[in-house]
Amino acid sequence: MSTTITAALIIIGNEILSGRTHDKNIPHIATKLNEAGVQLREVRVIPDVADTIVHTVNEMRAAYDYIFTTGGIGPTHDDITSENIARAFGVSLHRHPEAERILRAHYTADQINEARLKMADVPVGASLIANPVSAAPGFIMGNVHVMAGVPRIMQAMLDNVLPTLVGGASVLSVSVTTNLPEGTIADGLTALAQRYAQTDIGSYPTFKQGELSTTLVIRSPDAALNDSVANELRALIASLGGQVIPTPSV
Amino acid sequence: MSTTITAALIIIGNEILSGRTHDKNIPHIATKLNEAGVQLREVRVIPDVADTIVHTVNEMRAAYDYIFTTGGIGPTHDDITSENIARAFGVSLHRHPEAERILRAHYTADQINEARLKMADVPVGASLIANPVSAAPGFIMGNVHVMAGVPRIMQAMLDNVLPTLVGGASVLSVSVTTNLPEGTIADGLTALAQRYAQTDIGSYPTFKQGELSTTLVIRSPDAALNDSVANELRALIASLGGQVIPTPSV
Numbered sequence: 001m002s003t004t005i006t007a008a009l010i011i012i013g014n015e016i017l018s019g020r021t022h023d024k025n026i027p028h029i030a031t032k033l034n035e036a037g038v039q040l041r042e043v044r045v046i047p048d049v050a051d052t053i054v055h056t057v058n059e060m061r062a063a064y065d066y067i068f069t070t071g072g073i074g075p076t077h078d079d080i081t082s083e084n085i086a087r088a089f090g091v092s093l094h095r096h097p098e099a100e101r102i103l104r105a106h107y108t109a110d111q112i113n114e115a116r117l118k119m120a121d122v123p124v125g126a127s128l129i130a131n132p133v134s135a136a137p138g139f140i141m142g143n144v145h146v147m148a149g150v151p152r153i154m155q156a157m158l159d160n161v162l163p164t165l166v167g168g169a170s171v172l173s174v175s176v177t178t179n180l181p182e183g184t185i186a187d188g189l190t191a192l193a194q195r196y197a198q199t200d201i202g203s204y205p206t207f208k209q210g211e212l213s214t215t216l217v218i219r220s221p222d223a224a225l226n227d228s229v230a231n232e233l234r235a236l237i238a239s240l241g242g243q244v245i246p247t248p249s250v
Numbered sequence: 251m252s253t254t255i256t257a258a259l260i261i262i263g264n265e266i267l268s269g270r271t272h273d274k275n276i277p278h279i280a281t282k283l284n285e286a287g288v289q290l291r292e293v294r295v296i297p298d299v300a301d302t303i304v305h306t307v308n309e310m311r312a313a314y315d316y317i318f319t320t321g322g323i324g325p326t327h328d329d330i331t332s333e334n335i336a337r338a339f340g341v342s343l344h345r346h347p348e349a350e351r352i353l354r355a356h357y358t359a360d361q362i363n364e365a366r367l368k369m370a371d372v373p374v375g376a377s378l379i380a381n382p383v384s385a386a387p388g389f390i391m392g393n394v395h396v397m398a399g400v401p402r403i404m405q406a407m408l409d410n411v412l413p414t415l416v417g418g419a420s421v422l423s424v425s426v427t428t429n430l431p432e433g434t435i436a437d438g439l440t441a442l443a444q445r446y447a448q449t450d451i452g453s454y455p456t457f458k459q460g461e462l463s464t465t466l467v468i469r470s471p472d473a474a475l476n477d478s479v480a481n482e483l484r485a486l487i488a489s490l491g492g493q494v495i496p497t498p499s500v
Binding site for chain 1: 261272276278281293296361368400402433440443444457
């Protein structure tokens with residue numbers, strides 16, 4: 001008996017959509033959530049547009065167990081996540097006393113200003129997520145976890161959130177890579193996938209230095225089952241005249 | 251007078267959501283589309299789930315001028331994009347004669363099999379996108395452009411699509427980086443952003459080797475306007491005792 005606990009990630013930021021910034025948060029969050037027994041089911045990248053944030057948050061928090069957001073909680077005019085999370089929940093924004101205390105302790109008297117104190121404004125009812133890197137906290141409102149976009153800060157915040165999540169089964173995986181192209185193993189793979197419908201078998205071609213290889217990833221919460229499928233896959237590869245080779249990094 | 255032409259990207263693949271594969275396509279597509287006068291407004295990463303693909307494609311193709319998808323058009327059982335694009339448009343899948351000819355010319359007689367020929371199946375009414383890397387084509391159905399997920403193949407397909415797009419104004423940008431932290435320039439920046447509401451000014455903090463810097467990106471279709479704002483920004487930075495430094499790579 002395993003429960004499936006789902007999550008979605010909302011990446012808020014014009015800089016991702018313009019191509020300026022390369023998102024590095026998706027694989028980290030996906031991996032850490034899975035280790036905690038939470039399956040990432042959808043990611044949306046949306047611009048810094050108030051109504052888009054409100055609409056997206058409300059649609060997704062109803063559809064998934066946990067929502068995570070990155071970006072838009074800094075001190076500048078383009079940081080509009082917190083006020084729009086409040087709007088999504090129909091509550092007002094207030095200056096959180098503990099967040100203000102943290103900021104006043106972190107900055108010197110001549111550094112503290114209204115822009116920095118804005119980072120203490122969270123929706124009424126939110127609890128804080130500690131930020132050991134740069135002080136300004138994230139927050140949790142309902143099932144929505146609001147984090148910074150800078151990877152180092154996001155990762156530290158996520159580490160503080162993970163122990164609070166109630167997870168289900170982690171999905172385990174085994175990878176088998178072959179020098180055979182996808183098209184050669186596809187028929188045998190389809191038959192295998194049908195026989196082991198409890199597993200999710202993905203097929204991923206890679207080109208590295210002109211060499212083509214195919215990595216087959218078997219995923220399910222059952223390690224023994226994954227190993228059985230991997231053994232059948234290795235036999236299938238051998239029967240087709242292929243070889244099992246080291247899995248390339250991705 | 252400038253027209254805004256919008257696009258959205260749908261990344262179809264369990265491997266991105268599991269954290270196994272790091273998406274490298276978003277920044278490339280965002281940059282190339284902008285050069286063609288098309289603004290990327292949303293990205294969704296969704297799993298290899300039939301109904302999710304249908305629902306997402308139909309919601310997004312109604313909301314944006316152009317839709318691009320990556321992933322799920324290979325020969326294996328987990329490649330289900332084409333059949334679900336057909337479902338989204340309420341048409342059937344058929345074996346495209348030209349696509350079949352391309353595949354039969356690319357593979358040897360003992361390589362060609364039903365799994366590979368499946369890559370010639372496209373929705374009725376679709377036109378092909380040439381694939382100079384590995385032959386199997388993508389396709390265009392309505393305003394939806396269906397491309398491979400492997401970056402090298404996707405990039406070659408996108409190069410073939412770009413000349414067919416009718417773009418509006420490209421968004422140009424100027425970046426100014428300072429050693430000042432965001433919180434110090436935030437107030438002056440807010441005033442500047444209000445005075446130049448035709449531009450989008452983003453503020454992006456970076457930590458590199460323990461050094462904090464802030465990059466301010468001014469974006470609009472008007473190069474002269476962007477330069478004016480950049481000059482005012484440099485003056486603001488100087489007035490706050492800061493320095494303009496080289497923009498770090500991201």
